[in-house]
Amino acid sequence: MIVTGVNAVLRHQRRLNIKKGQFLAPWDAKNIIEKVETTKDEFIKSNNRSTSSDDWFCITERGTSFGYNTLVVDMISFQTIKSYGVSVIYDATHSIQVPGAAPGGKSTGGKPEYLEPLTKAAIAAGADGLFIECHPDPKKAKSDGPNALPLEHVGTLVRQVLEIRDVVNKQTQILQFPSQK
Template identity: 40%
Template sequence: MLYDLPNLRNTDSGNFFLLAGPCVVETEEITYNTALRIKEITDKLKIPFVFKASYRKANRSKLDSFQGIGDMEALKLLGRIKKELNVPIVTDIHNPDEAAMAAEYADILQIPAFLCRQTDLLEAAGRTGKIVNIKKGQFLSPEGMKFAAQKVFETGNNRVMLTDRGTTFGYQDLIIDYRGIPEMQKTGLPVILDITHSLQQPNQAGGITGGRPDLIDTVARAGIAVGVDGLFLETHPNPAIAMSDGANMLHLDKLEWLLTRLVKLRKAVNNL
């Protein structure tokens, strides 16, 4: 299960845990209302829930892509959501200088897949004492993730999670190798499947990443079936107008339907 977090609920349910929210902090209304709705659903279904939103997006394809509303404005909003809704927060960091700043508001610091081998970033995240969620690079083998985790361990911080978000397949697609889930679980660390980023179709000619959200249910059920510890997904009240990654996000209206199916599957897997 997930490491001890004082505001993590439903930890005795036997369910997978969930990291979910919009890709990036866009507006106060969208961010807060999305967090509130996910909390309502996960409490109903007894799913441990961590709210996810990036306070800034640094790894965009095009220079004019939306990156955020301002670092401190976004972080303070995440801090308010954490306090008022009593939910843990996970957010991305992109360089070592951000680690301490983000740690003031977030419970989990997330290392983006493209940056999973950046030693100074991993060390800075580790030194905060926060849980560090390292996303597996699209270019990296599951076996290779133990070395990324070791860089955090060397700071004296053993609170590490690993997330699979697909592997590069050609120039414009990703594929999930489900053999990687048990392989990464050999480390003894919680392993998460990112079910929305794994369905991205990067490097499109127009400079905006595409996606296959119609397959979210398929890959999520497969992940639960192979015994993943947690799921990561991005969701939005209207993905068509989302400022980032709208092409692969789940519509918020579909979240309860999806999670209800996954909880039933998890119970079946637990009884095997």
């Protein structure tokens, strides 16, 4: 699947976003990246083409399984994945999802009260972008309604997140540790 998908993206000169599995550690994303890069190199050789950008694909982080139906986002994962040379997108919607938690246990529930603080934390921790499902009326959404951000709040959240990003980007790193040199 990954080879077919990557080839299709390259053929149509589009960007690729791969969601890291919730069973993978952040450092396992390196294997995904290497496979994508190898596939890209093979495509270029066999099709005598090049990609339009070095920043043509990213990894989405939604957290790691913790227990039976809980995901936990390790904020260190953003920097870990970025250290492999790709952008990282934070999946705010699915990181607060709780499978089977809706009344009756037949559909997905969630913890929407954490969408805003975790989104802000992810940007402060180094996420390059966001995936947030929005809906005018989340209770009427056909999918992921319990975790969707009401459309009327999107602008406010985006403005706040951009302010956080600007503050973080203005800062110089104060501490240098041996692994960062």
